Amino acid sequence: MTPHAWSLLLVLTVAIAVLIVLINSRLRIHPFVALIVVTVGTGLAAGEPVAKLTASIEDGAGGTLGDVGITLALGAMLGRLLSDSGATDAIAHAIVDRSSTRRLPWLVAGAAFVIGVPMFFEVGLIVLLPLIFGVARRLEAQGGTNGSPYVLLGVPAIAALSTLHGMLPPHPGPLTAMTGLHADLGLTLLVGIVCAVPTIVLSGPVYARWIAPRLADVRPDPELVAQFTGNGPRPVPAPLGPTGPGAQSRTEAERRSPVPTALAVSAVLIPVLLMLLRTLAETTLDESSGLRAALTFAGEPLIAMLAGFLFALGVTVFGGNSEGEETRRSLTGSLQSIASILLIIGGGGAFKQVLQDSGIGDAIASAAEGAHLNLIVLGWLIALLLSLTTGSATVGIVSATGIVAPMIGTGGGLEASLLVVAIGSGSLGLNYVNHAGFWLVKESFGMDLTQAAKTQTVVQTLVSVLGLGMALLLSVFA
Numbered sequence: 001m002t003p004h005a006w007s008l009l010l011v012l013t014v015a016i017a018v019l020i021v022l023i024n025s026r027l028r029i030h031p032f033v034a035l036i037v038v039t040v041g042t043g044l045a046a047g048e049p050v051a052k053l054t055a056s057i058e059d060g061a062g063g064t065l066g067d068v069g070i071t072l073a074l075g076a077m078l079g080r081l082l083s084d085s086g087a088t089d090a091i092a093h094a095i096v097d098r099s100s101t102r103r104l105p106w107l108v109a110g111a112a113f114v115i116g117v118p119m120f121f122e123v124g125l126i127v128l129l130p131l132i133f134g135v136a137r138r139l140e141a142q143g144g145t146n147g148s149p150y151v152l153l154g155v156p157a158i159a160a161l162s163t164l165h166g167m168l169p170p171h172p173g174p175l176t177a178m179t180g181l182h183a184d185l186g187l188t189l190l191v192g193i194v195c196a197v198p199t200i201v202l203s204g205p206v207y208a209r210w211i212a213p214r215l216a217d218v219r220p221d222p223e224l225v226a227q228f229t230g231n232g233p234r235p236v237p238a239p240l241g242p243t244g245p246g247a248q249s250r251t252e253a254e255r256r257s258p259v260p261t262a263l264a265v266s267a268v269l270i271p272v273l274l275m276l277l278r279t280l281a282e283t284t285l286d287e288s289s290g291l292r293a294a295l296t297f298a299g300e301p302l303i304a305m306l307a308g309f310l311f312a313l314g315v316t317v318f319g320g321n322s323e324g325e326e327t328r329r330s331l332t333g334s335l336q337s338i339a340s341i342l343l344i345i346g347g348g349g350a351f352k353q354v355l356q357d358s359g360i361g362d363a364i365a366s367a368a369e370g371a372h373l374n375l376i377v378l379g380w381l382i383a384l385l386l387s388l389t390t391g392s393a394t395v396g397i398v399s400a401t402g403i404v405a406p407m408i409g410t411g412g413g414l415e416a417s418l419l420v421v422a423i424g425s426g427s428l429g430l431n432y433v434n435h436a437g438f439w440l441v442k443e444s445f446g447m448d449l450t451q452a453a454k455t456q457t458v459v460q461t462l463v464s465v466l467g468l469g470m471a472l473l474l475s476v477f478a
Contacts, residue, residue, distance in 0.1 A: 005363035008046055012360050012389060015042040019433055023449055031439065032340070035347030039354050046358035056357040057350040064349025064436050068122045069342050072440070073335060074305040075126030078267065079228045080334035081312040081327075082130055101145060104135060105156045105205040112160035113200065115272055120171070121437050123301045124161040127268055129444060130228040132157060137225060147212030150219060150445055155211065155459055158441060159204030162431075162460045166393050166424040167199075167467055168192040173397035174424045180401040181408055183416035185283070191417040195425075195470035203462035211454060220446040227334055267312035271304035278304075341443040351434045352391030360389050375415075376422045376475055379404045380468045383426030391434035396427035418471045425467025431460040 015038050022034035029037075036057070043053040099107060111131065116124045132153045139149035169175045169188060178188050219225075278299020285292035297303060317327055373381065379400050387396030400423045408416060431438055432453065442452035 008358070008360045008363045011042060011045045011358075012355065014045075016433065020449060030340075032343040032347045035344065035351050035433075039347070039351045042351070043354040043358055046354075046360060048354065048358040052357065053354065056353045060350040060353025061346040062349075063353070065342065065346045068345055068436055068440070071123055071301050071305050072126055072338060072342065072345070074302070074309045075123070075129075076227070076334045076338045077331045078305070078309045078312055079126075079130045080330055081309070081316050082228075082267065084327075084330055085316055101139065104139070105152055105208050108132065108135075108153045109156035109160045109200055109204045112157040113164065116161040116164035120301060121161045121165040122440055123271075123305065124165075125157060125437075125440065125444070126305075127271065128157050128161075130268075133220065133225050133228040140219075145212075147214065147216045148218040149212075151215045151455060152208050152212040154441075154445055155208035155455060156200075156204035158456060158459050159207070159463060160200045162428050162437075163196050163200050163203075163463050163467070166397070166428040166463070167196055167421050168424075173394040173427060174420055176394075176398050177401045177420040177423050178417075180405045181416045181419055183420050184413075187414065188417040188420050191414070191471075191474065192421055192424075194474065195421050195467055199463055199466040199470060202466055203459050207459060207462060211458075215447075215451055215454060218445060218447055218451055220444060224338075224444070224446075263315050267308050267315065270308040270311055271301075274304040274307060275299045275301065341440065344439045344443060345436045348391060348434055348436045348439050352436075355389050355391065355434060356395065374472075375404060375407055376419055376471055377468070378407075379419050380422040380426035380464075380471075383423045384429045384464065387427040388430045388432070388434075391436070393424075393427035393435075397423050400426065414477065415475065418475050422468055422471040425464045425471065427464075428467070429461045429464030430457065432457050 018041070019034055019038045022029045022037065023031055039057055039060075040053065043056065044050075048056065108128070108131070112124065112128055115127055132150070136149035136153050139145045139152075145152065165171050165173070167174060169178055169185060169192065174188070174192070177183070178185065274295075276299075277295045281289075281292045281295035281299070285295075298307070313327070382403055383396040383400035385396075386399045387393050404419065404423070408419065433439075433449075438452060438456050441447070441456040442449070445452075445455070447455065
């Protein structure tokens with residue numbers, strides 16, 4: 001490595017340290033402000049031209065909010081509609097009554113696995129938050145949960161969504177790696193599922209059981225919980241039996257809501273279905289097909305979430321559940337509660353872009369490429385370091401694929417599919433302050449930086465290491 005490359009690594013280390021100090025010092029600077037301050041300082045210290053630095057910050061923040069922010073806003077409004085109708089509470093009530101506490105993390109992991117097939121991590125988490133908060137609040141009300149119920153149920157969702165996002169087609173990162181390495185789609189899917197299932201089990205429900213008692217004080221903002229789960233007094237259900245069911249008392253929201261639960265579930269499933277149809281269209285239909293173009297458009301996360309929101313809005317307003325003015329006030333309130341989250345995510349996007357434009361990511365990739373390692377380990381390591389420095393799993397996958405593709409020759413076969421999984425796994429590790437997903441989890445669950453690191457960062461690093469381990473284990477047969 002050149003002296004300049006070492007200096008860039010030093011800049012990155014100092015930047016992360018300063019960010020942590022600003023947020024956790026006596027000043028308690030808001031994370032958004034701290035991110036912007038550190039982003040400017042990092043760009044200047046790394047030698048990025050001043051004229052370009054401002055553009056990098058604007059592009060990073062705008063691009064991230066364009067990808068995540070609008071979808072998050074629509075998801076928050078969808079959650080408020082389901083909450084106001086009492087449907088979220090009814091779904092949570094049904095799940096709790098029919099399951100033992102021990103089984104709930106597994107059920108959430110299963111739901112996240114299904115939802116995560118076509119959805120990005122952030123979008124999938126937004127869709128699952130009403131369910132997680134609703135069930136967790138009921139567990140909290142009835143008592144007896146060992147540790148934070150929000151962590152107990154949130155960790156399995158994080159594990160499943162992140163695993164699928166990084167390791168399994170049809171997500172864009174793994175698809176790009178598969179194309180660049182000339183890997184077979186069917187074999188890659190099979191290998192990805194074989195690697196994903198044990199990874200999700202160990203980093204999800206199993207880790208959740210261990211970490212939840214150690215983060216017993218984690219609880220989201222009460223206003224955010226109320227937004228996703230409804231307001232008003234609720235009776236405490238009887239404790240769960242060994243296999244359920246608990247008391248069958250109905251909440252006030254359920255008694256007053258005329259919206260059928262099936263329609264509310266449909267509002268959540270519509271975005272999932274549209275994204276899944278997009279995936280099927282892109283893999284089975286010709287590029288010139290008009291049907292493919294229509295399904296691709298409808299399956300964009302923004303459009304799919306908008307469709308789910310409009311469906312829920314129509315059911316709520318035209319179904320007579322609330323007046324139009326009342327609904328508008330409610331939706332306005334839902335946006336106010338996520339304003340801080342949106343700003344922080346935008347700040348994280350700006351930090352990511354400056355790291356990328358300043359050349360820090362290239363320095364890391366160059367150093368990793370010069371190491372003499374097993375090809376699977378090398379691909380994993382490059383993706384890990386690039387994802388850490390750029391704040392984007394997709395950037396890590398795409399860049400690592402470009403670096404290792406010449407080393408695999410014509411590609412194909414089991415080795416290529418395992419390399420796709422390894423690169424995707426590497427892109428998930430060390431998910432920290434320059435990742436939008438980190439801030440989404442931190443702010444949604446009301447965590448401080450340490451608590452968020454013990455959940456989001458540790459879970460995704462477990463997913464990363466376990467994915468690599470599974471790929472290396474299967475490589476014995478390559």
